[in-house]
Amino acid sequence: KAGVTQTPRYLIKTRGQQVTLSCSPISGHRSVSWYQQTPGQGLQFLFEYFSETQRNKGNFPGRFSGRQFSNSRSEMNVSTLELGDSALYLCASSANIPGQAINEKLFFGSGTQLSVL
Amino acid sequence: AQSVTQLDSQVPVFEEAPVELRCNYSSSVSVYLFWYVQYPNQGLQLLLKYLSGSTLVKGINGFEAEFNKSQTSFHLRKPSVHISDTAEYFCAVSTTRQGGSEKLVFGKGTKLTVNP
Numbered sequence: 447k448a449g450v451t452q453t454p455r456y457l458i459k460t461r462g463q464q465v466t467l468s469c470s471p472i473s474g475h476r477s478v479s480w481y482q483q484t485p486g487q488g489l490q491f492l493f494e495y496f497s498e499t500q501r502n503k504g505n506f507p508g509r510f511s512g513r514q515f516s517n518s519r520s521e522m523n524v525s526t527l528e529l530g531d532s533a534l535y536l537c538a539s540s541a542n543i544p545g546q547a548i549n550e551k552l553f554f555g556s557g558t559q560l561s562v563l
Numbered sequence: 564a565q566s567v568t569q570l571d572s573q574v575p576v577f578e579e580a581p582v583e584l585r586c587n588y589s590s591s592v593s594v595y596l597f598w599y600v601q602y603p604n605q606g607l608q609l610l611l612k613y614l615s616g617s618t619l620v621k622g623i624n625g626f627e628a629e630f631n632k633s634q635t636s637f638h639l640r641k642p643s644v645h646i647s648d649t650a651e652y653f654c655a656v657s658t659t660r661q662g663g664s665e666k667l668v669f670g671k672g673t674k675l676t677v678n679p
Binding site (some may be wrong): 450479481487488489490491494502504536538551552554555556557 | 599606669671
């Protein structure tokens, strides 16, 4: 079974640009979460999607947005990039179904390393 | 809101020595606790989890952790480390489901370096 796939692996952008990152979850997983990882702040939760609906959102500005498609693939978008957005963006999928079980195990992708110059 | 504190940002040890990575959490409700490991240039992998039952939890690669509710701790231990255990370790907490969704809150990580 293929793991969580994130593309691209590396990305370099300049301030003010926008970027879209992609995540394909493990087959059969309908829950997808996004995290931002930086040396200073560690791992911070961005948002969680299930069946094309955003179920939970972290404390990030509105420049950060996401969506999920009917095949459970997810994208996140960051508009008007700032230097501080440079980070490793991790996507995780799980078999979690809201209302039925806790988030027992997340399967993480290798991430997209975004550098904003 | 819950939070996680990993008391040591870096832990250097020699090969075959024991190691303990400390984790404390705060939460006003019941919690579920996890340890994840991140090897260089990779995503996170689950090492072990505490959901309920026995407070001593055994995970992969010889790691174990003990849930201590009175001390709000979930320290990770291994009796004898290998060079290949060099990685960053993250403690995380999740609360019981309320309203249909929850998220993992991670500590800032502990970099374990195993030296020969």
